[in-house]
Amino acid sequence: MPLLRRRRPTLPDAVRARLGLTGPDAPLAAGPTTTGGWIVATRSGLVVDGTEVLRRAWTDVDGARLDPESGALTVTWVDGTPATVVPLVEDAARAVARAVHDRVQSSVVHGEKVELDRGRTVRVVLRRTVDGTLVTQVIGAGDVDLTDPATAAAVDAAEARVREAAGLR
Incomplete structure (x- = not known):
């Protein structure tokens, strides 16, 4: 010992x-x-x-x-x-x-930081749950408006890239 x-x-x-x-x-x-x-x-x-x-x-x-x-x-x-x-x-x-x-x-399987307007950012992260399921998370400050069309488009594109990088569609 x-x-x-x-x-x-x-x-x-x-x-x-x-x-x-x-x-x-x-x-x-x-x-x-x-x-x-x-x-x-x-x-x-x-x-x-x-x-x-x-x-x-x-x-x-x-x-x-x-x-x-x-x-x-x-x-x-x-x-x-x-x-x-x-x-x-x-x-x-x-x-x-x-x-x-x-x-x-x-x-964490894969993630990407997304730069938005006015210096704001979000992270789009693909994570594995305890049962092996893959889930996508969008993590950002409370002032990010996901209903804004430009923000939604940027987040959607990042989510597609993150999922594709892990072999998902």
Whole structure:
């Protein structure tokens, strides 16, 4: 056993049972929060056990950022839901952040950034769900009007290119 190896926190059986994390959805990484809850990265998604339980698929996650100073993991969502900030216990922060990053990246098949008028941009991303289905997402700021004909045409063209690049029509 290596001398410098750190032991990662193990998800307690009671928490695992309460969250229903068994079988194929077993935890890939887990860590306690500074507020007494847990964050768990599973094959199918992210589970945050705090005052309420938040369970979201990886395709719902736009990105995540770990603040190295505070150990807080900030998760942003593709649907514009306000970001979720999870204050992690220091020993778990890097392992959980790495697992979240890996799972989000593994869901992305292909993507393209689309430049719109007035300096606005959207991303058109082809992602793989946990069951293998491919879905296209348009991710942008709330001020992007997808009903505008020029915007809709640019997004539609980008979606066609993204799908074609993955061998889809």
